[in-house]
Amino acid sequence: MQGELAAWGAAARPDVAQLTPADRAALADAWLRDALLEHASVASFSRFALEMMAVGAPAAMLAAAHEAAGDEVRHAALCFGLASAYAGAALEPAPFEFGGLVEVSSDLPEMAARAVREGCVGETLAAVLASEQLAHASDDAVRGVLATIAEDEARHAELAWRFVAWALQAGGDAARRAVAAAFDAALAAPPPAAPAQAAPALAAHGRLEGAALASTWRRAIADVITPAMRTLLSAQRRG
Secondary structure (H helix, E strand, O other), rough: OOOOOOOOOOOOOOOOOOHHHHHHHHHHHHHHHHHHHHHHHHHHHHHHHHHHHHHHOOOOHHHHHHHHHHHHOOOOHHHHHHHHHHHHHOOOOOOOOOOOOOOOEEEEHHHHHHHHHHHHHHHHHHHHHHHHHHHOOHHHHHHHHHHHHHHHHHHHHHHHHHHHHHHHHHHHHEEEHHHHHHHHHHHHHOOOOOOOOOOOHHOOOOOOHHHHHHHHHHHHHHHHHHHHHHHHHHHHHHH
């Protein structure tokens, strides 16, 4: 672990010998975007842990939030490593802009709604997408990164669902209204825009073209998130 995280770009290297300069540039840009998102997620989980403390969440969830922040450090390092390999130059994050203030909320309905957006929906989608990318990738280094991310993001999503279930029990009607509204908004959002990439080399290195991304997003919403949401809210009504 210490050797792996000695530098942001310390990761297994993909085979770039057969890639065109255009393919390498596209892959560098795509993996750099992922790296920066993973880097920002470290702050998100760290804030989540502080807010869990503010609302008295169970110890096991607090521990899982801290573990998730560590996972995101590893994800960022792995993605920066891939981006650096494709770019042919070391890439790493700039200092993170906090604006001089970190806001910590103790409003449980607000926290539950954010957990819906970022965790129940966002982390679930990330786990499903990484699994789909893994299914199409053939480069060994890329597959190793995606396998790690898919497994970890699934665990992060499970934490979010557990926290929201706890918040519904602890927060009553106000939490339920906030959670239901957050799900309605998140599920009504269109699939994220993506470039219409079709080069087989990009899929081999873990990047799906736009239509495949949109299809994966719709399947995750229909087959995973919506049924889980219904089970969660119906269990709360019975409770």
